[in-house]
Amino acid sequence: MIKVGIVGGTGYTGVELLRILSKHTHVEIVVVTSRTDAGVNVSTIYPNLRRTINLVFSPPDIEILCQCDVVFFATPNGTAMQMAPALLAKGVKVIDLSADFRLKNVAVWEQWYEPIHACPELVASAVYGLPEYHREAIANAQLVACPGCYPTAVQLGFLPLLELGLIDTHGLIADVKSGVSGAGRKAELATLMSEAGESFKAYSVHGHRHLPEIQQGLELMAQQPVELTFVPHLTPMIRGIHATLYGRLTQDISLTEVYRVYQQRYGQELFVDVLNIGAHADTRNVRGSNYCQIALHQPQGKNTLVVLSVIDNLVKGASGQAVQAMNIMCGFAEDEGLQALALYP
Amino acid sequence: MIKVGIVGGTGYTGVELLRILSKHTHVEIVVVTSRTDAGVNVSTIYPNLRRTINLVFSPPDIEILCQCDVVFFATPNGTAMQMAPALLAKGVKVIDLSADFRLKNVAVWEQWYEPIHACPELVASAVYGLPEYHREAIANAQLVACPGCYPTAVQLGFLPLLELGLIDTHGLIADVKSGVSGAGRKAELATLMSEAGESFKAYSVHGHRHLPEIQQGLELMAQQPVELTFVPHLTPMIRGIHATLYGRLTQDISLTEVYRVYQQRYGQELFVDVLNIGAHADTRNVRGSNYCQIALHQPQGKNTLVVLSVIDNLVKGASGQAVQAMNIMCGFAEDEGLQALALYP
Amino acid sequence: MIKVGIVGGTGYTGVELLRILSKHTHVEIVVVTSRTDAGVNVSTIYPNLRRTINLVFSPPDIEILCQCDVVFFATPNGTAMQMAPALLAKGVKVIDLSADFRLKNVAVWEQWYEPIHACPELVASAVYGLPEYHREAIANAQLVACPGCYPTAVQLGFLPLLELGLIDTHGLIADVKSGVSGAGRKAELATLMSEAGESFKAYSVHGHRHLPEIQQGLELMAQQPVELTFVPHLTPMIRGIHATLYGRLTQDISLTEVYRVYQQRYGQELFVDVLNIGAHADTRNVRGSNYCQIALHQPQGKNTLVVLSVIDNLVKGASGQAVQAMNIMCGFAEDEGLQALALYP
Amino acid sequence: MIKVGIVGGTGYTGVELLRILSKHTHVEIVVVTSRTDAGVNVSTIYPNLRRTINLVFSPPDIEILCQCDVVFFATPNGTAMQMAPALLAKGVKVIDLSADFRLKNVAVWEQWYEPIHACPELVASAVYGLPEYHREAIANAQLVACPGCYPTAVQLGFLPLLELGLIDTHGLIADVKSGVSGAGRKAELATLMSEAGESFKAYSVHGHRHLPEIQQGLELMAQQPVELTFVPHLTPMIRGIHATLYGRLTQDISLTEVYRVYQQRYGQELFVDVLNIGAHADTRNVRGSNYCQIALHQPQGKNTLVVLSVIDNLVKGASGQAVQAMNIMCGFAEDEGLQALALYP
Structure with missing residues (x-):
């Protein structure tokens, strides 16, 4: 205790x-x-x-x-x-x-x-608290910096591709949609239900604070500069982040092979779950849980790869991931306290 | 096992x-x-x-x-x-x-x-599976009929008053609001998001199937006929029932005394929680949990008592209560599997 | 002009x-x-x-x-x-x-x-700006006090009954549900989408400012004291008020006769529309319009009458009704500028 | 008449x-x-x-x-x-x-x-009924094919750039989000409020029927093949489409100059409104109206241009645009019947 x-x-x-x-x-x-x-x-x-x-x-x-x-x-x-x-x-x-x-x-x-x-x-x-990529360092850390919600969804989606150099580091696009709880519990006009309900908008397109964090993570993996356009959006729901990620394949590789790369990278991970080819990720399926679900698509067989990555911004995107880090730091089972399944419907 | x-x-x-x-x-x-x-x-x-x-x-x-x-x-x-x-x-x-x-x-x-x-x-x-009132019979039952979602919220709210004869059995009103998941997972026009979203309506005001069930429960407790008007409403949310119950006090009794009656009745109950005087019940505070939260009001000190009773229709109003019954039938801890707290926000 | x-x-x-x-x-x-x-x-x-x-x-x-x-x-x-x-x-x-x-x-x-x-x-x-009951006075007024949103829905629903003495003035109940825009455009925690979305609650049950206004209107019509319990609720939608009104009939009168009373009272009104017997009122059908739609029910033929009255709180409950008053004061067609139909879906 | x-x-x-x-x-x-x-x-x-x-x-x-x-x-x-x-x-x-x-x-x-x-x-x-690009042909048409909702938002956003050859026709990305009314009034599980509410997902990423329509329009303007990745998403709201469009500039041109291009192209258009530089487009601001609002961004001054284009899918994306076409065909004022402003909040 x-x-x-x-x-x-x-x-x-x-x-x-x-x-x-x-x-x-x-x-x-x-x-x-x-x-x-x-x-x-x-x-x-x-x-x-x-x-x-x-x-x-x-x-x-x-x-x-x-x-x-x-x-x-x-x-x-x-x-x-x-x-x-x-x-x-x-x-x-x-x-x-x-x-x-x-x-x-x-x-x-x-x-x-x-x-x-x-x-x-x-x-x-300080150790960056993304367990899937820094588990050992977290285990030995005294100070952990938990990733932001957008950076968690985007990095878990992009990193396997950059790790193997499968996509062009130029022209990466992260079109990401967040529920309103990401804005926090602050009395502000923009997140009133009358303003944010039944509406959809992009914001901070000129530059959001999570951009340098994401870029740092992608570049660390790519070992080279990465050119990323990151557009966050406010979605009329409370919890959930859906990242739609676009990258251009650098080699002639099939979607099945890409799928295998993700399976290999995340197959042993407790909280990252790669959906079958053809499936779509839906934020409701991770609502209230610490899971990240990832789906892979290659529309019309062109060389643009589309990665869908969903998390609950307050769990895997914040407090759940923080507890996951604590479990690793303290030698507890990594999923202790985090076994809850998503609340559906 | x-x-x-x-x-x-x-x-x-x-x-x-x-x-x-x-x-x-x-x-x-x-x-x-x-x-x-x-x-x-x-x-x-x-x-x-x-x-x-x-x-x-x-x-x-x-x-x-x-x-x-x-x-x-x-x-x-x-x-x-x-x-x-x-x-x-x-x-x-x-x-x-x-x-x-x-x-x-x-x-x-x-x-x-x-x-x-x-x-x-x-x-x-068949034993009616409302543990707070039929725990012993459930423990010995082989066949349990779980209460409906509306009847759970209404009975938990009204029964302590009827048990002690504190309200007039004539002119009881249950104005109850349910999230759309209560309609089930059926392909129907009325519960499409385009129809049920951003809108509020009463339905089946002429007579809803849960009326005889509620009436049976209230009359069993009152040991006399009960005249109840029950109006269900469809609310633009997924989970949750909010019952607003109205009854006329039969005696000169203060709200504090009424509060004590509920505290006494439910103080030992694991899943029924009486809020402090002055508080309001909010469905979000029980979303995904097996709790019923109850608040008591006596507007302007008149003799009409207002009881607010909230549950998650799919948990305490259905599957959670069913597992609670199973735990009782099988001799498990009554809250085994049901300890999850409400998912807020 | x-x-x-x-x-x-x-x-x-x-x-x-x-x-x-x-x-x-x-x-x-x-x-x-x-x-x-x-x-x-x-x-x-x-x-x-x-x-x-x-x-x-x-x-x-x-x-x-x-x-x-x-x-x-x-x-x-x-x-x-x-x-x-x-x-x-x-x-x-x-x-x-x-x-x-x-x-x-x-x-x-x-x-x-x-x-x-x-x-x-x-x-x-000051003339109370409810055109259906004070049209002539409005026409001659220099100062008009527009009714509150709750009072508009409740009075339009109850007044025809009180006008003819058809319901008991004791024990009236107005269980009313409002969208969040009723709280105004103010930076407050309680109406954040993360707080008010996907949830339902009553508020100010001990006493809401619209109570004395409603009571004044009902008593003016009844020409005697009226005992009313008014419970407002916050609903997870932006626009709309749904009043569910309960009163006890003072005489043996059929629902068809009650329907005729409303038809007679409102048949010539441009903005109050009495639905056919058996219908339910739905706030989406008046969203963005100046209409009040009213439905009448007598569950199980008992003597409790249920009146459903819906408006858009920002139109008939506020700005639309204010323009309606202006039209009357200035001798314009009463529906000038107010012909918009409800935006459905 | x-x-x-x-x-x-x-x-x-x-x-x-x-x-x-x-x-x-x-x-x-x-x-x-x-x-x-x-x-x-x-x-x-x-x-x-x-x-x-x-x-x-x-x-x-x-x-x-x-x-x-x-x-x-x-x-x-x-x-x-x-x-x-x-x-x-x-x-x-x-x-x-x-x-x-x-x-x-x-x-x-x-x-x-x-x-x-x-x-x-x-x-x-058949004349393609996008008035901003085919007005004259519509005026003389007997058969008009109204554009789909996604194609309207995407084309109005992309076409000025392709008209002047300002963006690379390779690697265009249209990440588009639609409210659920786009799925129509059909009894289906996927658009039940319990399924589509409080959740966000992409769908038909492998290929949506609006892809060839969009591609046809873009290629007609570009006079060359266009390589487009189109990802539609389902958003938990009823009305509205938000297109986030990404293209790579082919020349060294400032955002101000791009803004002037759009102003020039749409300045005389009744229903396409280019927002000031720095602004974001929000679907609530066109809800119920026939407007398309467009915002332009060039994040971090890189050569990826981001165009935000919002419409009401049922108005400018369907019935409003159809009436606009009728007005043109019949010689009525183009905005006759279409002057309604967006319903906010």
Whole structure:
């Protein structure tokens, strides 16, 4: 039984961590922080946790957090980098769901996020928490930077092709659609149901913060520059990401062979599931689960390959993947607490 | 480990049984039947079950079903009554999610359902599977008739008042709203997203089949005739039932006292949760879980009491409650397989 | 061609006024005010009005508004009462979509809204803008208080019964469901799509501001006290109100006779449409239109009558009804600008 | 006043034609056919048309249809080609919303649709009803083939670039998202709200029937072969298409210059509206209207251009565009009956 703390428990990734961890057999949640809701019962704000989570939100306190074995940051960008150094110094394992430690190039981070990174010296030691590609490093990490939701779906879809050099690194396109929970639990006009319901739009086409993160991951694998166009869209549903990925094959290879590449790469993976040739991926089939489902198509046999990759943005795209990382770091079964199947319909 | 069969596995209550039972520690699912999809992999139709359910739909076969310890019927009305006698004769426990054995008065059943009941002699021995009110009988039952979704929400809300005679049995009103999954997985115009989405309507106001079932339950408790107006509505969401119940208090009793009555009645119940005075019940807080959440109001201190009762129609209103009954019948922990928290947001 | 001003043009009732009035043959919109968005093009915030509305939001300025023939207030409660006196003094017709002038009893208004009403002396002269019941007074009014959305649906449903004394004035129940646009265009957690989507809940069951307004209208008609329980609900759709109304018949009267009462009352009305016996009302059939559709039921022939009344909360429940009032006040055809049919599907 | 007939009035494009044409000042709808609903009042099936459409569905009868000036086919593919010859022979103008006359190459049509085209000799004379590119031909046509919904959004977005040779004709990508009404009013599992709600998926990635139609239009403009990957997706909303189009610029041209190209091309068009640079297109802003809104982006200044093109699939993507064609054919104002603004929110 390890002691776990959650910093920033009032957002959607925070409540999702609570939902998952409350049923984890090796975890005791000892502290959940919230500045705005300090003193309030967790289950008052989240009645779905009644009868299970009997905690009160407390203001963030380093001393108390230092008594945890693992601390999750489910905070807006810019918070974890303030508090992580003290926790790491005390030997606490830190799993950050925000973007603070995702980019290896601090200058790029400062260009897309905040003017000054608070602890650039820690960035190098942070392990990017995509288990399917960094499992061993995660196992030995003290600080894990969990991938963003879009980067998870896009990388799991593209990486097997780049790993084997099967697609042209120029002209990659990631047309990605997200449910509104990706915008977080913030009072904003754009995600009101009257605005986002029954409508569909692209946003941040000029440049979204997840672009440099995706690019970093693809280039690390390709070992060369990658030219990617990434267009995120807001979809009138709550949970789910559907990435439609386009790349041009560099060699004459059949869809069946491509399928075998994915099967080989992910066949042993607990949470990445390659659908049969001809199938389509549907976000409802992973809703509430930690799975990524991938489908492969080669329309009209042309050399443009289409990869469909779906996840639940709050589970495999955030809190589920964070728990998966924790399981690896702590030597638990990798799917402990994560066996839930998708809620369909 | 008991052997379980599911008859009618291609509907929403069938797939929900599969989702729940696949994670049940004492259950092995040995057969899932479907006439229309016999020979097809279960996970082809339900990709959310991939990697977990490795079964093929088979045509219903009494011989094979007789080898089960428990057989669930997730079939349209009229099927269970054809097959149950043979299974019961072999000592199999039968849990029927359809309406075949819910009404004690066979004549009333034949008026609302089919002209002729196939085995009226079994009706008396069937136990109505509402654990909060018939736990002991369920424990000893061989045949359980699971309550309908509307009747579950309405009865859990009204019964504590009728048990103590606190409301007038005349003029009860149940204004109930259901998500579209309650209509089942059937190709019909009325539940197309283009028809049911972004719209709200009442239906079957002249008389819905769940009316006699609710009335039977209320009258059994009240020990006198009950005059109930029941109006079901179709709500543009997938899962969830919200019952708004109105009754007139027969005595001068405060809302606090009413709250205590519910606390006393349900305080020990694992799956019925009475919210604090002033709170409202929200279907999202029980989505995907086996909970019923109840809130109590007495607007403007008048003598009309308002009870809000929410469930997930496919879990506490169907498959979850059926598994709860199985747990009781088989001596398992009552919440085995049912600990999942609601998926929020 | 009359000159029209709109105060508070950035909310949903404001944009709806713009949509309707921009196609009105006798209206020129000369000013649209907004404190927060002053200086911004209207069509920048509302791209659906591009190519049609070529105006810039201006700060509210009494002098400019006084040059209008008609001024609409699509403002939060408490604004119109500040500005109306000056406009009325200049002979401008004022149509207020907020609640400032709806309640005749100022003390009740101050209890439910703000501590002090700014111009109680005007309340008596304000005409309640429900054309089906106050057409003549509206025609002669200088100040019209448009009914709230819930009150419109509930009163149109209940009033014919109270007019003839057909139902008991005790124990009336209005169980009403609204789409989320009723909450306005405000950045709030509760109406985020992640919160309000795929969920259903009652709210303000202890007492909603529309209760005294409804009660005032019912009592005016009944000429005696009315005991009403009003429970509003939030429905996961954008537009639409569905009122399910329950009353007990005071005499032995058939549903056919009740139907004739409604036909007689509304047969000549342009915007109230009584559906055939047996039909159900569906909010999608009035979406975007100024119609109220009403259906009548008498379940199982008992003496509880069920009236279903649906409107689009932003049209007949707000801006459409306001334009209908303007048409009457200005002697235009009552349906000028309001002929649009519901957008289905 | 012209006499208009509608063949196939019970689908979504049929009811949309009725909604639009019922308010058209130069049109009298004299006949609406339906095999399945013959004898039924139109407003019984479509209560949104009550008080406006007073017609009964009749079985299709060539003699009666021949008395019309214009006949619309809102039928499934394969019907118009059976009946059009007789109507054309009598001088009736025929506007076909199905795919029967869209493809100039009959062999390609027979490959994607039905084995044998019933009147291949008429195909050459059919005019493709995209007014922005074939206005003059439409004005002189007797038979118009209305574009499909996807082809409308994609072509309006891509054609200005191909017209001037600004993008590479290889590697064009059209990632397009449609609301569920595009699937029509058919009782099918896939478009049930429980299946299509709260979920997102691609479909027919291997090849959708609109591909050859789009390709034909793009190649006609480019005057050379075009290599296009077209991936349609099903979005959990009722109305709307959002096309995200990707092409590689063939020359060093700024986004501002591209914007000017679109402004020049569409500046005089009544129904195509180019948004300012930096803006995004949102389907809600064209919901219920005949507009196409287009936004242009060049992410990170790379040479991949991103065009966002949104329409309402049932209006500009079907019935609205068909009425636009009729207006042109009959010499009416092109926007007669089509002035409705988008219904927002």
